[in-house]
Amino acid sequence: MWIFIVAGVLMVLGYWVLNRRLNYWTRKGVPQLKPIFIFGNLWPIISRKLSPPEFTQEIYNSGQNLRYIGTYQFLRPTLTIRDPELIKQITVKDFDHFLDHVGLIDPETDPICGKILFVLNGMEWREMRCTLSPTFTSSKMKYMFSLMSQNGEQFIKHFLQKNEDVIEIEMKDVTSRFANDVIANTVFGFECDSLKEPDNQFYTMGKLATDFANIRTILVFMGYLIMPKLLKFFKVTLFRDKMTNFFGRIIKENIESREKYGAKRSDMIGLLLDAMRSKHNDDEHSTLPDTGFATVEESEIGKDQMFRKSELTDEDIIAQAFLFFLAGFDSVSSLMCYMSYELGVNQEIQENLRNEVDATKEKCNGQITYEALNTMKYMDMVLSETLRKWPSAIASDRICTKPYTLEPKTPNEKLVHLAKGTVIGIPMYAIQRDPQYYPDPERFDPERFSYENKNKIVPYTFFPFGLGPRNCIGSRFALMETKLLFYYILSNFEIIPIGKTQIPIRFNRKALNMSPEKGFWLGLQRRVK
Secondary structure, X not given: OHHHHHHHXXXXXXXXXXXXXXXXXXXXXXXXXXXXXOOEOOHHXXXXXXXXXXXXXXXXXXXXXXXXXXEEEOOEEEEEEOOHHHHHHHHHXXXXXXXXXXXXXXXXXXXXXXXXXXXXXXXXXHHHHHHHHHHHOHHHHHHHHHHHHHHHHHHHHHHHOOOOOEEEEEHHHHHHHHHHHHHHHHOOOOOOOOOOOOOOHHHHHHHHHOOOOOHHHHHHHHHHHHOHHHHHHOOOOOOOHHHHHHHHHHHHHHHHHHHHHXXXXXXXXXXXXXXXXXXXXXXXXXXXXXXXXXXXXXXXXXXXXXXXXXXXXXXXXXXXXXXXXXXXXXXXXXXXXXXXXXXXXXXXXXXXXXXXXXXXXXXXXXXXXXXXXXXXXXXXXXXXXXXXXXXXXXOEEEEOOOOEEEOOOOOOOOOEEEOOOOXXXXXXXXXXXXXXXXXXXXXXXXXXXXXXXXHHOOOOOOOOOOOHHHOOOOHHHHHHHHHHHHHHHHHHEEEEOOOOOOOOOOEOOOOOOOOEOOOOEEEEEEOOO
């Protein structure tokens, strides 16, 4: 009898505790979305009613006329920020209160991935950012341009050799192969041709690492949101050991070979080895053209030489190279896919861009240069609008690293004290589709980013590579790679819709990222010159 009474009391007490947890924002006077018991506000994703970008849009729209709204990732309170000025305040002005990202990788469990720049916190992050920052300047991009261009020529040659007027391709497949070869070449010093050798180990490992619809990846991701200590206890890693071991072995062999024979190569490993020996030269006053409107500027924090690490270990280099591979393989190839799709369904825009490609090719006598690529204005407008409509990251986050107070700015707001550890969410996808900032947001319109119009964009409403000191360090690399690929494609082909092309795109509700449910099927039609 007493057992049932105790069990009943414990159940009621547990229910009360959980319910109290899910009223956290209400008690602070913050408007909140109605959560579902245990699942918080994530049930639409878990039940696959909405895809992650659709879910982000719904959360954002639910807070109309609010600067912020309280939400819950399972039982974890998250403050979703909607106001550009408040985003600036959190990510830039008061950055020292919001230094870190939500951790999904435990450094003790995964010592290699625990060292990647995105995962590092506090002073460790600051030292690594300052050390890596000189590797991603304009002059260093030019340094790697010739290697990347080789991959572009290799890519287009593969399709020119096909005896077909219209080549039907799944764009995610071919662009991820191109991105794989670029990363292998420019980061790892490893040459491969993933179109010619489709099952090469570099590409196979990349596919495994970036399968965000894989049930294991989804469970581990959710596990670190719900019960991170349990996953840490059982040493559960986000990425499989065979992947990190593979990339670690490749890099160690590469470094040992260069050290032994004194070999120099204009790739990322070479630049990181220079950083390890503190041989970097800054080029803040470089006169080279930059990679475009979406390029993020390095903050003063990233430029501060006082915080550079005295040396980089092999593990540090392996970790950063693995991060560049993941970002280059998936994020950049996705950008290429969405740009291909928009050019395919907007033929007039594609024609304008082809005309610019032809004019640039003529000026360069058929040999594209770093300077010429980065002075293509319409190319940059098209790429910027692609990033506006289809940002590589759906949302970003910050952790409150020391207590912070949000002052009320509207009559309905109260003073809100944010405790250390509070999660801040920034819905990039939704803000960049807000008609308040981008009229008719579903329309693909590169003119938003013309010379006359781009200065009208409201600050902190366009941030495809993040904001503040923790923005994406590789924006120049991603933009250069994408522009180069489309220069080669449009020099030789027209991108056209085919029977398999899904118009409009509908998102895959089983994936954790922004993936279409039927892929990116398009045709490459040979140009008649």
